[in-house]
Amino acid sequence: MVRPYLGTQLKVQLYTALRAAGITRAELARRLGWQRESVDRLFRLDHASKLDQIDAAFAALGLNIEIQVRSGPAARSGGAAALPVTAPTGALS
Template sequence: MFDYPVVLEAQPEGGFVVTFPDIPEAITQGEDEDEALLYAVEALESAMLFYINDRAPLPVASAANGRPTVRPSALECAKLGVYQAMTEQGIKKAELARRLGWHMPQVDRLFDLSHASRFDQIEAAARALGRHIEIRVA
């Protein structure tokens, strides 16, 4: 769902620059391909925070077409899924807080990708939006 294709560009001075065709705000680099892709996860999560803070819809991932893809960690994917459901339904944070019986700082932390939210809170937010979270190991 949040698998975004990346472009890895070898640099003349060494290393690789990683860009995201669907998320121009995300750019990073690494000494080799593995390191660059590892840093790409952090760049992706940081860029997603821009969308959340601006209360904007999340970018849709385009087809990989043979390119490598990067996705946020599982916890962040769950948070992004709840955020996406909220924006698709036109629900504001205040309404989600009301539905959950939470204070606004709790909802703000839920969408802070650097905050280690409890998974049961993410599940509760999904249920409040009429959704559920599925986890699978592939």
């Protein structure tokens, strides 16, 4: 089994969160105070976005990144680890 790069997994989750929130990339750029081109790079799988940029994008959507490292059957068999994305503590639903 091939495990995707962590950045790729986060970018897919970011894309999913953006769609679920009904927010456009232009609106995300406005919320972040970034140029649209910078936001577009976050979604390019061939671009190595910095974790702090991805984290800022999730925060602009009212979400936090939580990463867990665990041992167990998935770790021994090469299975992918879960990367939950959650709303920040005290966030409004």
